[in-house]
Amino acid sequence: MLLIECPFCGPRAEIEFSYGGPAATRRPDDPAQVSDADWVDWLTVPENRAGPVPERWCHAKGCGAWLTVLRDTRTHDILDVRHGA
Amino acid sequence: MAYDLTITGPARRTVFEIKGDPSALGSDLLPPWPDRPCRLTRQDDRAFLWLGAHRWLLIAPPDHEDGLDAALSAVHHPDASVVLLSDSLAFFTLSGRDADVAMSIACPLDLHPGAFGPDACAQTDGFGVRALVLRQGDGWLLAVEQAYAPYIAAQLAQIV
Numbered sequence: 001m002l003l004i005e006c007p008f009c010g011p012r013a014e015i016e017f018s019y020g021g022p023a024a025t026r027r028p029d030d031p032a033q034v035s036d037a038d039w040v041d042w043l044t045v046p047e048n049r050a051g052p053v054p055e056r057w058c059h060a061k062g063c064g065a066w067l068t069v070l071r072d073t074r075t076h077d078i079l080d081v082r083h084g085a
Numbered sequence: 086m087a088y089d090l091t092i093t094g095p096a097r098r099t100v101f102e103i104k105g106d107p108s109a110l111g112s113d114l115l116p117p118w119p120d121r122p123c124r125l126t127r128q129d130d131r132a133f134l135w136l137g138a139h140r141w142l143l144i145a146p147p148d149h150e151d152g153l154d155a156a157l158s159a160v161h162h163p164d165a166s167v168v169l170l171s172d173s174l175a176f177f178t179l180s181g182r183d184a185d186v187a188m189s190i191a192c193p194l195d196l197h198p199g200a201f202g203p204d205a206c207a208q209t210d211g212f213g214v215r216a217l218v219l220r221q222g223d224g225w226l227l228a229v230e231q232a233y234a235p236y237i238a239a240q241l242a243q244i245v
Contacts, residue, residue: 008122008138013193015210061215062208063122063137083138 002071005081008063020056022046023068050074090187091224092241094177095234099150100170101143101157109162114153115143125206125219134206134219142217147171174217175234177241180224187244188225192218212240 002014025042028034034042047053052072059065070080107115116128119135126133131145145153150171157167179187188196191211195201196218206219214236217228229237 009207010123012209015193015213061210063140065138 002076002078004057004059004067004069004078006059006062006065006067007081007083008065009059012059012062016059016061017067018058018060020058020066023054023056048073052079088181088183088186088245090179090181090183090245092177092179092187092245095175095231095238096177097147097171098174098176098228099143099145099147099153100174101153102168102170103141103143103165104139104168105165106139106162107141107165109165110157110160110167114156114160119204123207124204126204132206132219134217136206136208136217142170173231174228175231175237177227177229177237178221178224179227179241180222184224187241188218188227190244191227191240192216194218212237 002017003011004014004017005011025047028039028042031039050073052070055069055071057067057069059067065083068082068084069078071078103110107118116126116131116133119126119133122135122138124135131143131149134142134144136142143153150169154169160167185196192209194207194209201207201220203220206217208215208217210216211218211227211229214229214233216237217226219226227237
């Protein structure tokens with residue numbers, strides 16, 4: 001169980017949050033100008049490295065805010081939490 | 086094991102959701118502002134809860150609805166949105182010596198008085214669904230979306 005420090009609500013259990021995917025890669029500004037291969041890479045091949053990774057989480061059962069969480073995939077330590085993307 | 090626990094509900098209360106800047110609505114209609122997030126203030130049987138960065142709830146007895154609705158509707162302001170949610174939420178009250186034990190089963194928060202005082206409130210998880218939790222007297226008020234009321238009633242009945 002992760003304990004995520006929501007900037008508004010304080011520390012809350014993982015079950016109050018919904019995972020929103022990796023936050024590292026930026027969505028292409030104009031998908032029509034992106035090749036099919038690059039689009040598939042962006043859409044379905046998220047970075048999955050060992051170490052701190054930025055992720056989007058929504059405090060769905062709490063204040064409803066979208067957060068960017070820096071989580072270490074080796075230890076599950078939450079290193080940083082901030083509002084928005 | 087039998088708990089010393091009394092559960093009432095589901096019941097309806099007057100609930101208004103305020104988004105934006107509540108100061109735009111004036112100070113006559115609302116209790117004083119909570120000074121911190123996830124805190125509430127009470128005045129004249131009304132509770133004013135700060136639940137999100139720009140989101141508040143005003144909870145009042147059912148017979149306050151018409152008066153509050155008329156008064157809040159008369160105050161139009163572009164910086165504040167007011168939505169009547171009374172029909173959306175179902176309220177359960179838990180009282181008795183073991184009310185804290187029942188709440189510890191329902192919800193993952195630390196509800197010890199040292200961590201969750203009389204002026205605390207939270208939107209959290211209650212039996213797996215989004216729930217509003219606050220103290221009421223020597224017990225608790227638990228509110229969920231109306232559609233989940235039968236499920237919550239069944240879960241609470243299992244505790245008793």
